Amino acid sequence: MADLNNLLSPFFLNDKEVKKVIELIFFSYRDFTSGPDKILEKLNFGRAHHRVIYFVGKKNHITIKELLVVLQITKQSLSRVLNQLVKEKFIIVSTGVDKRTKKLSLTEKGKKLESELSSIQIKKIRGVINKFSEDNINGFKKMLYEMIEDNNKKTFQEIND
Amino acid sequence: MADLNNLLSPFFLNDKEVKKVIELIFFSYRDFTSGPDKILEKLNFGRAHHRVIYFVGKKNHITIKELLVVLQITKQSLSRVLNQLVKEKFIIVSTGVDKRTKKLSLTEKGKKLESELSSIQIKKIRGVINKFSEDNINGFKKMLYEMIEDNNKKTFQEIND
């Protein structure tokens, strides 16, 4: 019902073919993160710092709790990473209207790093986009979205509304 | 030249749209690995064990060196993980024709675990495949492949020849 393509010619991949997809995901993800990793290394930061920088950049004035929902780590884990970023002035903290909360923002230094890290990944994705059609890109996005668990689909929507 | 679609209607995504793709990759990969992670946890294993189990299952009689090329970690890192898997009888080791090398194989216990872990990810991918067309799937695979660095593309080909 949903898709004529499937009704007319149901598409099947055997286990071996599906496993190739597993490997493509593994290899592509590793290379997707390796670029930023190299820059982060020079700053003695890791991927966790990248994620915090990224999502604070994405949503200015994000609170600790919101960040925890997105990252799905414990506050103890976030704490160490975030404190380093604040101490080294990539992120500044202010108090929310609800005075229990804290609002996080990137400093100019933080914005610069975020931009440097993101531009590597943006470049990589654009490189891919340029080789494919609009249909392919839209399919790619939809398929990635379908791989996300329902509760996290909600989170993805929330950070993009 | 390469693609009429792009010549006729060059497809452009602005930075904000490309960043959505970055997030889709982040969220989907996390959920792609979370299923196996839960099973591994019960065995006091981690994702590193999964990768070793996976690639030994993929290529029976793989050597340590071949495994290191695929995994791109140091032999010290591999050593700990592999020794645990051998000690707990998920993997058996034999000597190659070149007596310097070792050949790794899954035991029945190892095959069972590999199958249990892979079936989760296979199921997830099939779930996605069933919602899309053959064109979409082929596009998906090609786009993932294009995200891999050239030297690793070679590795991907080699493990699939």
Next chain:
DNA sequence: TATTTAGGTCAGCCATATTGACTTAATTAT
């Protein structure tokens, strides 16, 4: 006023990775 919420902190633990230095045994090249 009592409870919940947002955030922080201390301590200890585990997994995964790294670098560097060094060893052994087997193969290959000179």
Next chain:
DNA sequence: ATAATTAAGTCAATATGGCTGACCTAAATA
């Protein structure tokens, strides 16, 4: 035959990024 290279292993130290559990403060809400 000897030298060089290769495959594998090991010891030690270090870093990152997660976790649990226990406990605390201050502010908001019921």
